[in-house]
Amino acid sequence: MGIPHFLAIPFPVQGQVNPLMQFCHILTKHGYKMGIPTKKQEIQLSPNLPKMNTSDLPWLSLGKTFFTNHLVPEMQIMMKYGEWWLCNSAYDLEPGAFSLSQRFSPIGPLMEIESNNSLFYDEDTTCLNWLDQHAPKSVIYVSFGSLVVVEPNQFNELALGLDLMNKPFLWVIRPGNDNNAYPNEFNGSKGKIVSWVPQKKVLNHPSIACFITHCGWNSTIEGLCSGVPFLCWPFFIDQFMDKSYICDVWKVGLGLEKDENGLITKGEIENKVDQVLGYDDIRARSLELKEIAINNIEEGGKSAKNLEKFIKWAK
Incomplete structure (x- = not known):
């Protein structure tokens, strides 16, 4: 007699895994063992959703203990008592995902608020004056957010790749992540390195050519609303699915691929930058997606209507 197997698939919108994990816990109470996929293969949850690799499933990068003992219980509470599930997205960006459940209400992209105070680190606003000195669509902007730590060998390769491009670049290396030494060949004369930036202002600057x-x-979301082409370098959790949307669904960017040693080489960086800047259709799609995203939050847009319904309910 065969042993039954269950594949638990989370809803593919940001913050999605709780109901499936509740179901998995019920199954474990009935004697079934919980595990994770061991076979690397591409799966597609729905014909209207992008493909994803089983090795990139969000919980694999978090670790089983953290995922099952901390994240899932907290999400169970939120999902149990939450009457509204609001998402910083737009129906027109993810129609295949939102069509799977009517409980999710996209109210994004949430981009209206401008603040002079960063939530994370002190912003180096001198980068804006530096950008003013460069031609339109000439600067490569590089930032890996507030959590990613780049390994020393990869940091080295990125520095060399930026130097090889012979293009101006703005590179964010946040405080506490600067223990990587620059390679001897790196002079950085073409670029500016800062610890943190006002990212929305940077992405909307006319000199920005693409966003690594x-x-x-x-x-x-910020890149989409700025109409800037992407070069995708995901590290963990939902970032791989986001890359799939950027490259395969929206077609506003390209992915940076690792070599057989798991390294994104300087040659790959240089090559993909040249490609993304040379594809007029990617630039055109980026501007088209910008308009779609912004239309959703303007008066009469789908996200604006959802937000209005929520505010009326809250009153």
Whole structure:
């Protein structure tokens, strides 16, 4: 007699895994063992959703203990008592995902608030004056957000890749992540290195040509609303799915691929930068997606209507 297997698939919108994990815990109480996929293969949860690799499933990068003992219980509480599930996204960006459940209400992209105070680190606003000195669509912007730590060998390769491009670059290396030494060949004469930036202002600056990003959701949304092409370098959790949307669904960027040693080489960086800057269709799609995203939050847009319904309910 065969042993039954269950595949638990989370809803593919940001903050999605709780109901499936509740179900998995019920199964374990009935004697079934909980595990994770061991076979690396591409799966597609729905014909209207991008493909993803089983090795990139969000919980694999968190660790089983953290995922099952901390994240899932907290999400169980939120899902049990939450009457509204609000998402910083837009229906027109993820129609395949939102069509799977009516409980999710997209109210994004949430981009209206401008603040002079950073939530994380002190912003180096001198980068804006530096950008003013460069031609339109000439600067490569590199930032991996507030959590990613780049390994020394990879840091080295990135520095060499930026130097090889012979293009101006703005590189964010946040405080506490600067223990990596620059390679001897790196002179940085073409670029500016800062600890933190006002990212929305940077992405909307006319000199920015493309955005090398970890594909965190906030950075993804900010890049979309700026109409800037992406070079995708995901590290963990939902960033791989975000990359799939950027490259395969929205077609506003390219992915940086690792070599057989797990390294994104300087040659790969240089090559993909040249490609993304040379594809006029990617630039055109980026501007098209910018308009779609912004239309959702303007008066009469789908996200604006959802937000209005929520505010009326809250009153």
